[in-house]
Amino acid sequence: MLDGLANWMAANDAVIALVILFAMVVSFALERVPPVTTAVVAAAACFAFGLIPQEEALLPFSNSAPISIAALFMLTAALQRTGVLDRMAQMVISAAASGSWVSLVLMTLMVLLASAFINNTAVVLVLIPVVIALSETLKISKRRMLIPLSYLSIMGGTLTLIGTSTNLIVAGVATRAGLEPFTIFEISGVGLSVVTAGIPILMLLGYFLLPKGGDPDRKADKPLLFLTDLSLPAAAEAGVALPRSAAVVRHTRTGKPETPETAPPERKDAAEVIGPGERLSVRLTLPELLTIIEQDKFASGIARRSPGEGEETIRVQAILSPNDPNIGRRADQLSYLSARPVRLRGVARYGNQPGPELASTRLRTGDHLLLEGAERAIDALAATSPLIITRDLPEKPFRRESAGFAIAIIAAVIAAAATGLVSLPVAGIIGLGAMLVLGCLTMEDAWRALDPSVLGLIVAMLIVGSALQTTGAVDLIVNTAVPFFMQLSPFWALVAIYALTSLLTEIVTNAAVAVVVTPIVISLAALIGIDPRALVVAVMFGASASFASPVGYQTNTLVYAAGNYRFSDFLKIGVPMNIIIGLISCMAISYFYGV
Known part of the structure:
Protein backbone atom coordinates (compact mmCIF):
# COMPACT_ATOMS: atom_id res chain seq x y z
CA MET A 1 0.00 0.00 0.00
CA LEU A 2 2.79 2.37 0.90
CA ASP A 3 4.52 1.59 -2.39
CA GLY A 4 1.29 2.35 -4.25
CA LEU A 5 0.92 5.66 -2.43
CA ALA A 6 4.54 6.55 -3.17
CA ASN A 7 4.05 5.72 -6.84
CA TRP A 8 0.88 7.81 -7.02
CA MET A 9 2.64 10.78 -5.40
CA ALA A 10 5.57 10.46 -7.80
CA ALA A 11 3.19 10.41 -10.77
CA ASN A 12 1.23 13.42 -9.54
CA ASP A 13 3.94 15.53 -7.93
CA ALA A 14 3.17 18.55 -10.15
CA VAL A 15 -0.47 18.49 -9.05
CA ILE A 16 0.55 18.19 -5.39
CA ALA A 17 2.89 21.16 -5.82
CA LEU A 18 0.06 23.23 -7.32
CA VAL A 19 -2.24 22.27 -4.42
CA ILE A 20 0.41 23.39 -1.91
CA LEU A 21 0.81 26.62 -3.88
CA PHE A 22 -2.95 27.24 -3.84
CA ALA A 23 -3.18 26.59 -0.08
CA MET A 24 -0.24 28.93 0.52
CA VAL A 25 -1.84 31.76 -1.49
CA VAL A 26 -5.14 31.32 0.40
CA SER A 27 -3.28 31.46 3.73
CA PHE A 28 -1.42 34.59 2.62
CA ALA A 29 -4.72 36.24 1.73
CA LEU A 30 -6.49 35.25 4.98
CA GLU A 31 -3.51 36.38 7.13
CA ARG A 32 -4.49 34.20 10.07
CA VAL A 33 -0.80 33.47 10.71
CA PRO A 34 2.36 35.48 9.87
CA PRO A 35 3.45 35.12 6.22
CA VAL A 36 6.78 33.58 7.21
CA THR A 37 4.86 30.82 9.06
CA THR A 38 2.79 30.08 5.95
CA ALA A 39 5.88 30.00 3.75
CA VAL A 40 7.83 27.72 6.11
CA VAL A 41 4.89 25.28 6.43
CA ALA A 42 4.55 25.21 2.63
CA ALA A 43 8.30 24.55 2.28
CA ALA A 44 8.04 21.78 4.87
CA ALA A 45 5.16 20.24 2.92
CA CYS A 46 7.29 20.25 -0.24
CA PHE A 47 9.98 18.31 1.61
CA ALA A 48 7.47 15.97 3.27
CA PHE A 49 5.86 15.02 -0.05
CA GLY A 50 9.26 14.47 -1.66
CA LEU A 51 8.71 17.20 -4.26
CA ILE A 52 12.41 18.10 -4.13
CA PRO A 53 14.96 15.27 -4.62
CA GLN A 54 17.08 14.68 -1.54
CA GLU A 55 20.27 15.54 -3.40
CA GLU A 56 18.75 18.95 -4.24
CA ALA A 57 17.01 19.60 -0.92
CA LEU A 58 19.64 22.04 0.36
CA LEU A 59 20.15 23.94 -2.89
CA PRO A 60 17.61 26.69 -2.02
CA PHE A 61 19.64 27.46 1.11
CA SER A 62 22.66 28.27 -1.07
CA ASN A 63 20.68 30.60 -3.35
CA SER A 64 22.28 34.00 -3.80
CA ALA A 65 19.11 35.95 -2.92
CA PRO A 66 19.10 35.46 0.90
CA ILE A 67 22.90 35.69 1.02
CA SER A 68 22.77 38.97 -0.91
CA ILE A 69 20.07 40.42 1.31
CA ALA A 70 21.83 39.31 4.51
CA ALA A 71 25.05 40.98 3.31
CA LEU A 72 23.15 44.13 2.39
CA PHE A 73 21.45 44.21 5.80
CA MET A 74 24.88 44.13 7.42
CA LEU A 75 26.37 46.75 5.09
CA THR A 76 23.42 49.03 5.77
CA ALA A 77 24.08 48.59 9.49
CA ALA A 78 27.51 50.12 8.85
CA LEU A 79 25.86 53.15 7.23
CA GLN A 80 23.70 53.42 10.34
CA ARG A 81 26.58 53.00 12.82
CA THR A 82 28.79 55.56 11.07
CA GLY A 83 25.98 58.13 10.97
CA VAL A 84 25.67 58.18 7.16
CA LEU A 85 21.97 57.27 7.18
CA ASP A 86 21.34 59.79 9.94
CA ARG A 87 22.98 62.49 7.83
CA MET A 88 21.00 61.45 4.75
CA ALA A 89 17.79 61.64 6.77
CA GLN A 90 18.72 65.12 8.01
CA MET A 91 19.34 66.26 4.44
CA VAL A 92 15.97 64.92 3.31
CA ILE A 93 14.28 66.53 6.31
CA SER A 94 15.96 69.85 5.50
CA ALA A 95 14.62 69.54 1.94
CA ALA A 96 11.18 68.84 3.40
CA ALA A 97 11.34 72.21 5.15
CA SER A 98 11.23 73.80 1.68
CA GLY A 99 7.98 71.97 0.93
CA SER A 100 6.77 68.40 0.92
CA TRP A 101 6.63 68.27 -2.88
CA VAL A 102 10.28 69.27 -3.18
CA SER A 103 11.44 66.47 -0.88
CA LEU A 104 9.15 63.88 -2.50
CA VAL A 105 10.32 64.80 -6.01
CA LEU A 106 13.97 64.60 -4.91
CA MET A 107 13.37 61.22 -3.28
CA THR A 108 11.60 59.92 -6.41
CA LEU A 109 14.46 61.00 -8.68
CA MET A 110 17.01 59.50 -6.30
CA VAL A 111 15.25 56.12 -6.25
CA LEU A 112 14.73 55.97 -10.03
CA LEU A 113 18.28 56.96 -10.97
CA ALA A 114 19.90 54.73 -8.36
CA SER A 115 17.75 51.73 -9.30
CA ALA A 116 18.63 52.10 -12.99
CA PHE A 117 22.31 51.34 -12.33
CA ILE A 118 22.38 49.69 -8.90
CA ASN A 119 20.70 46.52 -7.68
CA ASN A 120 17.32 47.86 -6.58
CA THR A 121 17.25 45.62 -3.50
CA ALA A 122 20.30 47.50 -2.20
CA VAL A 123 18.68 50.84 -3.02
CA VAL A 124 15.51 50.03 -1.08
CA LEU A 125 17.37 48.60 1.91
CA VAL A 126 19.48 51.75 2.24
CA LEU A 127 16.56 54.17 1.77
CA ILE A 128 13.97 52.52 4.05
CA PRO A 129 15.14 54.38 7.20
CA VAL A 130 15.47 57.63 5.22
CA VAL A 131 11.90 57.33 3.91
CA ILE A 132 10.62 56.56 7.42
CA ALA A 133 12.38 59.71 8.72
CA LEU A 134 10.85 61.73 5.87
CA SER A 135 7.38 60.36 6.64
CA GLU A 136 7.78 61.49 10.26
CA THR A 137 8.78 65.00 9.16
CA LEU A 138 5.93 65.32 6.67
CA LYS A 139 3.49 63.70 9.14
CA ILE A 140 2.57 61.10 6.53
CA SER A 141 2.13 57.46 7.52
CA LYS A 142 5.16 55.43 6.51
CA ARG A 143 2.69 52.87 5.16
CA ARG A 144 1.77 55.38 2.44
CA MET A 145 5.43 55.83 1.46
CA LEU A 146 7.21 52.47 1.71
CA ILE A 147 5.15 50.63 -0.93
CA PRO A 148 5.80 53.51 -3.41
CA LEU A 149 9.52 53.24 -2.55
CA SER A 150 9.50 49.58 -3.62
CA TYR A 151 7.40 50.23 -6.73
CA LEU A 152 9.60 53.14 -7.85
CA SER A 153 12.71 50.98 -7.44
CA ILE A 154 11.06 48.26 -9.54
CA MET A 155 10.21 50.74 -12.30
CA GLY A 156 13.67 52.31 -12.10
CA GLY A 157 15.20 48.86 -12.51
CA THR A 158 13.57 48.55 -15.94
CA LEU A 159 15.46 51.56 -17.30
CA THR A 160 18.63 49.61 -18.08
CA LEU A 161 19.72 46.02 -18.56
CA ILE A 162 21.68 46.13 -15.28
CA GLY A 163 18.85 47.63 -13.20
CA THR A 164 17.72 44.21 -11.97
CA SER A 165 19.28 40.79 -11.84
CA THR A 166 16.18 39.48 -13.64
CA ASN A 167 17.02 41.49 -16.77
CA LEU A 168 20.52 40.03 -16.81
CA ILE A 169 19.26 36.47 -16.33
CA VAL A 170 16.74 36.77 -19.17
CA ALA A 171 19.35 38.38 -21.44
CA GLY A 172 21.84 35.60 -20.64
CA VAL A 173 19.33 32.82 -21.38
CA ALA A 174 18.32 34.55 -24.64
CA THR A 175 21.94 34.90 -25.76
CA ARG A 176 22.61 31.23 -25.07
CA ALA A 177 19.54 30.42 -27.16
CA GLY A 178 21.08 32.17 -30.18
CA LEU A 179 19.82 35.79 -29.98
CA GLU A 180 22.18 38.74 -30.39
CA PRO A 181 23.38 40.06 -27.02
CA PHE A 182 21.31 42.85 -25.47
CA THR A 183 23.02 46.22 -24.91
CA ILE A 184 22.76 48.02 -21.59
CA PHE A 185 20.34 50.66 -22.89
CA GLU A 186 18.36 48.56 -25.39
CA ILE A 187 15.33 48.38 -23.13
CA SER A 188 15.57 52.00 -21.93
CA GLY A 189 12.85 53.23 -24.32
CA VAL A 190 10.35 50.75 -22.88
CA GLY A 191 11.59 51.51 -19.35
CA LEU A 192 11.12 55.27 -19.83
CA SER A 193 7.58 54.65 -21.04
CA VAL A 194 6.87 52.61 -17.91
CA VAL A 195 8.37 55.24 -15.60
CA THR A 196 6.70 58.20 -17.33
CA ALA A 197 3.26 56.62 -17.16
CA GLY A 198 3.84 54.68 -13.95
CA ILE A 199 4.57 57.63 -11.63
CA PRO A 200 1.26 59.47 -12.15
CA ILE A 201 -0.61 56.15 -12.04
CA LEU A 202 1.10 55.28 -8.75
CA MET A 203 0.21 58.72 -7.35
CA LEU A 204 -3.44 58.38 -8.36
CA LEU A 205 -3.89 54.79 -7.20
CA GLY A 206 -1.84 55.43 -4.07
CA TYR A 207 -4.09 58.28 -2.99
CA PHE A 208 -7.11 55.98 -2.94
CA LEU A 209 -5.66 52.51 -2.32
CA LEU A 210 -2.65 52.85 0.00
CA PRO A 211 -3.38 52.24 3.72
CA LYS A 212 -4.81 55.28 5.47
CA GLY A 213 -4.54 56.22 9.13
CA GLY A 214 -1.64 56.14 11.53
CA ASP A 215 1.07 53.55 11.72
CA PRO A 216 0.38 50.61 14.06
CA ASP A 217 3.78 51.10 15.70
CA ARG A 218 4.07 54.87 15.36
CA LYS A 219 5.30 55.18 18.94
CA ALA A 220 8.13 52.74 18.28
CA ASP A 221 9.25 54.80 15.28
CA LYS A 222 9.90 57.85 17.43
CA PRO A 223 13.18 57.53 19.32
CA ARG A 391 22.92 46.92 30.87
CA ASP A 392 22.85 46.37 27.11
CA LEU A 393 21.99 49.74 25.64
CA PRO A 394 19.66 49.50 22.62
CA GLU A 395 21.83 51.95 20.67
CA LYS A 396 25.55 52.55 20.17
CA PRO A 397 27.54 55.74 19.61
CA PHE A 398 28.11 56.74 16.00
CA ARG A 399 31.49 56.02 14.43
CA ARG A 400 31.52 59.11 12.24
CA GLU A 401 35.28 58.98 11.75
CA SER A 402 34.67 55.86 9.63
CA ALA A 403 31.80 57.33 7.56
CA GLY A 404 34.05 57.94 4.54
CA PHE A 405 35.22 54.32 4.58
CA ALA A 406 31.61 53.07 4.80
CA ILE A 407 30.49 55.14 1.81
CA ALA A 408 33.52 54.08 -0.25
CA ILE A 409 33.00 50.39 0.55
CA ILE A 410 29.29 50.50 -0.32
CA ALA A 411 30.10 52.24 -3.60
CA ALA A 412 32.79 49.65 -4.39
CA VAL A 413 30.42 46.74 -3.61
CA ILE A 414 27.72 48.17 -5.87
CA ALA A 415 30.18 48.98 -8.68
CA ALA A 416 31.76 45.52 -8.54
CA ALA A 417 28.36 43.81 -8.70
CA ALA A 418 26.97 46.14 -11.38
CA THR A 419 29.94 45.66 -13.70
CA GLY A 420 29.95 41.90 -13.23
CA LEU A 421 33.42 41.86 -11.68
CA VAL A 422 32.03 39.62 -8.92
CA SER A 423 28.52 38.56 -7.92
CA LEU A 424 26.55 40.64 -5.43
CA PRO A 425 26.81 38.15 -2.52
CA VAL A 426 30.58 37.81 -3.00
CA ALA A 427 30.98 41.59 -3.24
CA GLY A 428 28.80 41.98 -0.13
CA ILE A 429 30.85 39.53 1.93
CA ILE A 430 34.11 41.19 0.86
CA GLY A 431 32.60 44.58 1.72
CA LEU A 432 31.50 43.33 5.14
CA GLY A 433 35.03 42.12 5.86
CA ALA A 434 36.40 45.55 4.90
CA MET A 435 33.82 47.26 7.14
CA LEU A 436 34.90 45.14 10.10
CA VAL A 437 38.63 45.72 9.50
CA LEU A 438 38.20 49.49 9.14
CA GLY A 439 36.02 49.81 12.22
CA CYS A 440 32.79 50.85 10.49
CA LEU A 441 30.85 48.36 12.62
CA THR A 442 31.34 45.39 14.91
CA MET A 443 30.25 41.82 14.31
CA GLU A 444 27.60 42.35 16.99
CA ASP A 445 26.20 45.25 14.94
CA ALA A 446 26.18 43.06 11.85
CA TRP A 447 24.28 40.19 13.50
CA ARG A 448 21.76 42.58 15.06
CA ALA A 449 21.01 44.03 11.62
CA LEU A 450 19.69 40.75 10.24
CA ASP A 451 15.90 40.40 10.01
CA PRO A 452 15.17 36.67 10.49
CA SER A 453 11.54 36.94 9.35
CA VAL A 454 12.53 38.48 6.00
CA LEU A 455 15.32 35.96 5.40
CA GLY A 456 13.10 33.05 6.48
CA LEU A 457 10.33 34.18 4.13
CA ILE A 458 12.72 34.44 1.17
CA VAL A 459 14.36 31.04 1.79
CA ALA A 460 10.99 29.32 2.25
CA MET A 461 9.63 30.83 -0.98
CA LEU A 462 12.77 29.68 -2.80
CA ILE A 463 12.09 26.13 -1.61
CA VAL A 464 8.47 26.30 -2.82
CA GLY A 465 9.62 27.79 -6.13
CA SER A 466 12.22 25.06 -6.50
CA ALA A 467 9.54 22.41 -5.90
CA LEU A 468 7.28 23.97 -8.54
CA GLN A 469 10.14 23.96 -11.01
CA THR A 470 11.49 20.49 -10.17
CA THR A 471 8.09 18.79 -10.35
CA GLY A 472 7.33 20.41 -13.70
CA ALA A 473 4.40 22.44 -12.31
CA VAL A 474 5.70 25.61 -13.97
CA ASP A 475 6.22 23.76 -17.25
CA LEU A 476 2.69 22.38 -16.95
CA ILE A 477 1.25 25.88 -16.61
CA VAL A 478 3.32 27.28 -19.49
CA ASN A 479 2.73 24.36 -21.88
CA THR A 480 -1.00 24.44 -21.16
CA ALA A 481 -1.03 28.11 -22.19
CA VAL A 482 1.04 27.72 -25.41
CA PRO A 483 -1.87 26.51 -27.64
CA PHE A 484 -3.86 29.51 -26.45
CA PHE A 485 -1.02 31.87 -27.49
CA MET A 486 -1.00 30.44 -30.99
CA GLN A 487 -4.60 31.51 -31.59
CA LEU A 488 -3.93 35.16 -30.74
CA SER A 489 -2.80 38.08 -32.88
CA PRO A 490 0.87 39.09 -32.37
CA PHE A 491 0.06 41.99 -30.02
CA TRP A 492 -2.33 40.02 -27.81
CA ALA A 493 0.11 37.09 -27.76
CA LEU A 494 2.65 39.58 -26.42
CA VAL A 495 0.15 40.70 -23.77
CA ALA A 496 -0.64 37.09 -22.84
CA ILE A 497 3.05 36.20 -22.43
CA TYR A 498 3.59 39.27 -20.26
CA ALA A 499 0.55 38.35 -18.15
CA LEU A 500 1.67 34.73 -17.70
CA THR A 501 5.19 35.81 -16.74
CA SER A 502 3.83 38.39 -14.28
CA LEU A 503 1.47 35.84 -12.69
CA LEU A 504 4.23 33.26 -12.28
CA THR A 505 6.55 35.89 -10.79
CA GLU A 506 4.05 36.61 -8.03
CA ILE A 507 4.18 32.98 -6.86
CA VAL A 508 7.62 31.72 -7.97
CA THR A 509 11.00 33.44 -7.84
CA ASN A 510 11.52 35.69 -10.84
CA ALA A 511 14.86 34.06 -11.61
CA ALA A 512 13.16 30.66 -11.99
CA VAL A 513 10.45 32.18 -14.19
CA ALA A 514 13.08 33.81 -16.40
CA VAL A 515 14.96 30.54 -16.88
CA VAL A 516 11.81 28.51 -17.67
CA VAL A 517 9.80 30.96 -19.79
CA THR A 518 12.52 32.62 -21.92
CA PRO A 519 13.46 29.58 -24.07
CA ILE A 520 9.77 28.76 -24.58
CA VAL A 521 8.88 32.24 -25.87
CA ILE A 522 11.87 32.25 -28.22
CA SER A 523 10.59 29.02 -29.79
CA LEU A 524 7.03 30.36 -29.78
CA ALA A 525 8.06 33.57 -31.60
CA ALA A 526 8.85 31.68 -34.82
CA LEU A 527 5.45 29.93 -34.75
CA ILE A 528 3.39 33.11 -34.39
CA GLY A 529 5.63 35.38 -36.49
CA ILE A 530 6.92 37.79 -33.83
CA ASP A 531 10.42 39.16 -33.33
CA PRO A 532 11.74 36.95 -30.50
CA ARG A 533 13.48 39.94 -28.92
CA ALA A 534 10.07 41.53 -28.33
CA LEU A 535 8.85 38.47 -26.43
CA VAL A 536 12.10 38.26 -24.46
CA VAL A 537 11.72 41.91 -23.41
CA ALA A 538 8.14 41.13 -22.39
CA VAL A 539 9.50 38.39 -20.12
CA MET A 540 12.04 40.84 -18.67
CA PHE A 541 9.38 43.38 -17.77
CA GLY A 542 6.79 40.81 -16.69
CA ALA A 543 9.30 39.17 -14.33
CA SER A 544 10.54 42.51 -12.96
CA ALA A 545 7.32 44.54 -12.67
CA SER A 546 5.88 42.56 -9.76
CA PHE A 547 3.56 44.71 -7.65
CA ALA A 548 0.70 42.54 -6.39
CA SER A 549 2.46 40.38 -3.81
CA PRO A 550 4.91 41.07 -0.98
CA VAL A 551 6.67 37.77 -1.78
CA GLY A 552 6.85 38.26 -5.54
CA TYR A 553 9.84 40.58 -5.48
CA GLN A 554 12.57 41.15 -2.90
CA THR A 555 12.01 44.91 -2.54
CA ASN A 556 8.34 44.24 -1.76
CA THR A 557 9.37 41.78 0.94
CA LEU A 558 11.68 44.35 2.54
CA VAL A 559 9.07 47.12 2.78
CA TYR A 560 6.40 44.57 3.78
CA ALA A 561 8.32 43.92 6.98
CA ALA A 562 9.38 47.53 7.57
CA GLY A 563 5.88 48.95 7.09
CA ASN A 564 3.93 46.28 9.00
CA TYR A 565 1.67 45.84 5.97
CA ARG A 566 -1.06 43.30 5.46
CA PHE A 567 -0.97 40.99 2.45
CA SER A 568 -4.15 42.64 1.22
CA ASP A 569 -2.46 46.07 1.17
CA PHE A 570 -0.33 44.87 -1.73
CA LEU A 571 -3.27 43.25 -3.50
CA LYS A 572 -5.37 46.44 -3.42
CA ILE A 573 -2.85 48.62 -5.19
CA GLY A 574 -0.62 45.96 -6.75
CA VAL A 575 -3.22 44.22 -8.92
CA PRO A 576 -4.30 47.39 -10.76
CA MET A 577 -0.64 48.43 -11.01
CA ASN A 578 0.22 45.07 -12.58
CA ILE A 579 -2.59 45.38 -15.12
CA ILE A 580 -2.00 49.01 -16.09
CA ILE A 581 1.81 48.84 -16.16
CA GLY A 582 1.56 45.58 -18.08
CA LEU A 583 -0.56 47.16 -20.82
CA ILE A 584 1.76 50.17 -21.02
CA SER A 585 4.81 47.91 -21.23
CA CYS A 586 3.27 45.83 -24.01
CA MET A 587 2.27 48.91 -26.01
CA ALA A 588 5.80 50.30 -25.64
CA ILE A 589 7.36 46.96 -26.66
CA SER A 590 5.01 46.80 -29.63
CA TYR A 591 6.07 50.30 -30.70
CA PHE A 592 9.83 49.83 -30.28
CA TYR A 593 9.95 46.30 -31.77
CA GLY A 594 7.28 46.67 -34.44
CA VAL A 595 4.88 44.00 -33.16
Missing part, protein backbone atom coordinates in the same frame (compact mmCIF):
# COMPACT_ATOMS: atom_id res chain seq x y z
CA LEU A 224 13.42 58.70 22.89
CA LEU A 225 15.07 62.12 23.18
CA PHE A 226 17.40 62.52 26.14
CA LEU A 227 17.65 65.91 27.83
CA THR A 228 21.15 66.80 28.97
CA ASP A 229 23.22 69.88 29.81
CA LEU A 230 26.43 70.50 27.86
CA SER A 231 29.07 73.09 28.69
CA LEU A 232 32.59 74.21 27.81
CA PRO A 233 35.03 75.52 30.39
CA ALA A 234 35.76 79.23 30.22
CA ALA A 235 39.41 78.42 29.47
CA ALA A 236 38.53 76.59 26.24
CA GLU A 237 40.26 78.05 23.19
CA ALA A 238 37.27 77.92 20.80
CA GLY A 239 33.64 76.92 20.53
CA VAL A 240 32.46 73.46 19.49
CA ALA A 241 29.55 72.75 17.13
CA LEU A 242 26.72 70.44 18.12
CA PRO A 243 25.25 67.82 15.80
CA ARG A 244 22.58 69.36 13.57
CA SER A 245 19.99 66.95 14.92
CA ALA A 246 20.35 68.35 18.46
CA ALA A 247 17.28 70.32 19.61
CA VAL A 248 18.39 73.25 21.77
CA VAL A 249 16.06 73.91 24.72
CA ARG A 250 18.05 76.62 26.52
CA HIS A 251 21.32 78.38 25.72
CA THR A 252 23.08 80.25 28.52
CA ARG A 253 25.58 82.55 26.81
CA THR A 254 26.73 85.17 29.33
CA GLY A 255 25.05 84.09 32.53
CA LYS A 256 21.62 84.83 31.07
CA PRO A 257 19.53 81.89 29.84
CA GLU A 258 17.98 82.19 26.41
CA THR A 259 15.33 80.03 24.84
CA PRO A 260 15.55 79.42 21.07
CA GLU A 261 12.87 82.09 20.59
CA THR A 262 14.88 84.82 22.34
CA ALA A 263 18.33 83.75 21.09
CA PRO A 264 20.12 85.91 18.48
CA PRO A 265 18.97 85.07 14.94
CA GLU A 266 21.21 82.60 13.12
CA ARG A 267 21.15 80.86 9.76
CA LYS A 268 18.61 78.02 9.77
CA ASP A 269 21.11 75.54 8.44
CA ALA A 270 23.89 76.54 10.83
CA ALA A 271 24.85 74.12 13.58
CA GLU A 272 24.54 75.41 17.17
CA VAL A 273 27.93 76.27 18.69
CA ILE A 274 28.83 76.21 22.39
CA GLY A 275 31.38 78.87 23.21
CA PRO A 276 33.84 78.89 26.13
CA GLY A 277 32.00 79.37 29.41
CA GLU A 278 28.56 78.73 27.85
CA ARG A 279 26.02 76.02 28.64
CA LEU A 280 23.32 74.43 26.51
CA SER A 281 20.37 72.28 27.45
CA VAL A 282 19.63 70.03 24.49
CA ARG A 283 17.57 67.03 23.51
CA LEU A 284 19.35 64.26 21.60
CA THR A 285 18.73 60.72 20.47
CA LEU A 286 20.59 58.09 22.47
CA PRO A 287 23.18 57.42 19.71
CA GLU A 288 23.95 61.16 19.44
CA LEU A 289 24.26 61.53 23.21
CA LEU A 290 26.57 58.52 23.43
CA THR A 291 28.65 59.92 20.57
CA ILE A 292 29.06 63.27 22.36
CA ILE A 293 30.07 61.48 25.55
CA GLU A 294 32.65 59.37 23.69
CA GLN A 295 34.12 62.44 21.97
CA ASP A 296 34.66 64.03 25.41
CA LYS A 297 34.57 67.59 24.04
CA PHE A 298 31.92 68.80 26.49
CA ALA A 299 31.20 68.51 30.16
CA SER A 300 27.81 66.86 30.49
CA GLY A 301 25.42 65.50 33.06
CA ILE A 302 25.33 65.67 36.87
CA ALA A 303 27.62 63.91 39.36
CA ARG A 304 28.31 64.18 43.11
CA ARG A 305 31.08 61.59 43.48
CA SER A 306 33.81 60.46 41.10
CA PRO A 307 34.84 56.84 40.39
CA GLY A 308 38.08 55.59 41.91
CA GLU A 309 41.28 56.34 40.04
CA GLY A 310 41.83 53.95 37.14
CA GLU A 311 38.34 52.46 37.30
CA GLU A 312 36.67 51.91 33.95
CA THR A 313 33.12 53.13 33.64
CA ILE A 314 30.09 51.60 31.91
CA ARG A 315 26.81 53.15 30.81
CA VAL A 316 23.38 51.70 31.50
CA GLN A 317 19.80 52.75 31.00
CA ALA A 318 17.58 52.80 34.11
CA ILE A 319 13.84 53.31 34.45
CA LEU A 320 12.24 54.88 37.53
CA SER A 321 9.69 52.46 39.01
CA PRO A 322 6.50 53.73 40.74
CA ASN A 323 7.87 53.05 44.25
CA ASP A 324 11.14 54.94 43.71
CA PRO A 325 11.65 57.56 46.47
CA ASN A 326 13.08 60.01 43.93
CA ILE A 327 9.74 60.51 42.15
CA GLY A 328 8.94 64.25 42.26
CA ARG A 329 12.50 65.33 43.09
CA ARG A 330 14.70 67.45 40.87
CA ALA A 331 17.27 65.53 38.85
CA ASP A 332 20.14 67.21 40.72
CA GLN A 333 18.64 65.83 43.97
CA LEU A 334 18.70 62.22 42.77
CA SER A 335 19.70 60.25 45.86
CA TYR A 336 21.75 57.71 43.92
CA LEU A 337 24.24 60.41 42.93
CA SER A 338 25.20 60.94 46.57
CA ALA A 339 25.13 57.28 47.53
CA ARG A 340 27.21 55.98 44.61
CA PRO A 341 29.96 57.30 42.29
CA VAL A 342 27.64 57.50 39.29
CA ARG A 343 26.86 60.30 36.85
CA LEU A 344 23.44 61.13 35.42
CA ARG A 345 24.08 61.79 31.72
CA GLY A 346 20.51 62.44 30.59
CA VAL A 347 16.77 61.95 31.17
CA ALA A 348 14.14 60.92 28.62
CA ARG A 349 10.43 60.23 28.80
CA TYR A 350 7.56 59.43 26.49
CA GLY A 351 4.93 62.12 26.11
CA ASN A 352 5.53 65.40 27.97
CA GLN A 353 9.24 66.14 27.56
CA PRO A 354 11.42 66.95 30.61
CA GLY A 355 13.09 70.31 30.86
CA PRO A 356 14.00 73.03 30.36
CA GLU A 357 17.27 72.04 32.09
CA LEU A 358 18.52 68.68 33.26
CA ALA A 359 19.26 69.82 36.81
CA SER A 360 15.79 71.31 37.38
CA THR A 361 13.82 68.48 35.76
CA ARG A 362 11.23 66.93 38.09
CA LEU A 363 11.50 63.15 37.90
CA ARG A 364 8.45 61.02 37.07
CA THR A 365 7.54 57.35 37.06
CA GLY A 366 8.79 55.72 33.86
CA ASP A 367 11.56 58.25 33.20
CA HIS A 368 14.57 56.76 31.41
CA LEU A 369 17.92 57.69 33.00
CA LEU A 370 21.26 57.29 31.26
CA LEU A 371 23.69 56.49 34.09
CA GLU A 372 27.46 56.13 33.98
CA GLY A 373 29.68 54.69 36.66
CA ALA A 374 32.15 52.00 37.63
CA GLU A 375 30.79 48.49 37.20
CA ARG A 376 30.86 47.81 40.94
CA ALA A 377 28.80 50.95 41.57
CA ILE A 378 26.23 49.97 38.93
CA ASP A 379 26.06 46.44 40.40
CA ALA A 380 25.42 47.87 43.87
CA LEU A 381 22.78 50.23 42.51
CA ALA A 382 20.97 47.37 40.77
CA ALA A 383 21.03 45.30 43.98
CA THR A 384 19.87 47.99 46.42
CA SER A 385 17.56 50.32 44.45
CA PRO A 386 14.15 49.92 42.81
CA LEU A 387 15.62 51.06 39.48
CA ILE A 388 14.97 48.82 36.47
CA ILE A 389 18.44 48.69 34.91
CA THR A 390 19.23 47.58 31.36
